């Protein structure tokens with residue numbers, strides 16, 4: 001029955017589509033001005049109108065949020081389909097519209113030049129300890145670049161790296177932090193540039209091999225997903241273990257190596273798509289939150305599998321609909337009575353803060369919520385026992 | 391080898407002041423080395439960080455952005471925006487591993503033909519000292535996001 005279908009369809013088993021339309025009705029972008037419809041795409045691909053699909057600017061509006069994958073009764077992975085289609089679209093000359101006119105993707109591209117020696121470690125705080133050699137490395141990702149590029153939003157994303165290091169140090173772990181790591185290639189992969197993605201992946205893996213590491217700790221959900229899931233898929237098996245920092249820290253807490261305490265406050269948690277629906281990691285961040293003394297945690301009505309996306313993916317999908325999604329999500333967080341919305345993805349953080357910043361003056365009172373990264377918050381909670389220990 | 395090195399310079403000049411300044415340098419026959427390719431923009435505020443990096447990616451050894459003096463911008467505050475953005479560029483250049491001196495921002499008015507020639511000569515000499523763009527040699531031009 002399946003003979004004659006192109007590999008794209010075979011890989012996704014898209015021929016199982018029963019045209020129920022669940023995907024299109026749950027798709028947040030379908031409510032937006034473009035009215036994008038995953039079902040229509042699947043149908044077009046099945047009926048051999050691939051050209052029409054890859055020439056459409058629509059293709060770049062999908063958030064890869066995975067909501068459609070979650071509800072599809074036929075288990076079709078629409079996001080995989082989109083990744084492949086974007087790759088073809090790029091080859092056929094269909095260009096995407098990028099945030100900051102593409103500066104963020106470009107920065108990744110520049111890191112592909114092996115002859116450039118980066119200076120990416122100025123952020124390292126004096127009170128943290130790192131090693132030159134060892135089994136464990138901490139992969140920082142693009143955090144040092146975000147704070148510069150989004151200076152107007154002031155997301156303080158580098159505090160995520162500082163916080164992670166402080167927590168690891170508190171448990172007696174001094175990881176390698178390398179000046180030679182490159183962009184993980186997540187945005188290149190999802191915007192269709194598989195060639196550039198593979199190049200970056202190989203550079204990174206070669207570097208890890210040189211260092212001889214056995215464990216790679218990653219704090220950015222997208223970097224984590226990319227390295228653990230897509231590096232093996234595209235460039236072959238890895239000879240080191242990739243670990244998500246919150247899972248690691250969660251274990252350290254259970255072992256009693258880290259204790260945390262902070263001023264009383266109510267918080268809620270936003271699941272990043274890459275961690276949640278893509279990787280099914282829901283509990284470790286919640287576990288860390290639960291172990292910070294004095295935090296009272298309130299779940300938002302839409303959470304875990306049904307949690308919405310922050311509205312932007314790979315810096316190519318930002319538009320009015322994204323803004324609406326962000327505002328709705330922030331309002332949902334406010335409705336729980338929390339004073340802080342915690343997230344674990346630096347990009348979610350940037351996009352939400354961007355929306356908050358754009359709110360008109362008169363709305364500032366009603367939009368009183370702070371968005372903060374879990375590593376940043378947890379490391380602040382860490383300060384007290386650290387001082388006592390000194 | 392060093393004598394053979396002919397730096398490739400991209401100069402973004404704002405239409406109202408610096409481009410006219412370059413013109414004046416030309417008609418007044420002020421000599422300056424011929425390494426700069428001028429790209430005219432309506433205002434220095436039009437130059438996005440991406441343009442500068444694109445020039446480097448395409449093989450420029452140095453990039454200079456010029457505009458009207460602060461207060462003289464024909465779009466009121468374009469050059470102030472440029473100043474902010476170019477701070478970002480300089481910082482990014484630093485962490486990415488290119489030398490910060492490969493990039494320069496200058497205010498040159500329409501009447502400053504002499505200054506234009508001076509700035510260009512000095513900049514080109516600086517780039518000659520620094521040598522070729524360190525990005526090059528290994529990989530072909532990027533396939534990055536284009537609009």
Ligand code: SF4
Nearest residue numbers: 027062063065066068
């Ligand atoms: S991944 Fe998300 S944005 Fe993309 S089609 Fe599915 S539901 Fe819509």
Ligand code: SF4
Nearest residue numbers: 017018020021023072
């Ligand atoms: S949810 Fe799945 S089966 Fe239903 S229309 Fe979408 S792709 Fe087809």
Ligand code: SF4
Nearest residue numbers: 099312318350351354
């Ligand atoms: S939400 Fe803001 S920070 Fe995010 S892509 Fe859009 S404009 Fe940029």
Ligand code: FES
Nearest residue numbers: 404433457458464
């Ligand atoms: S018009 Fe010359 S800098 Fe704006």
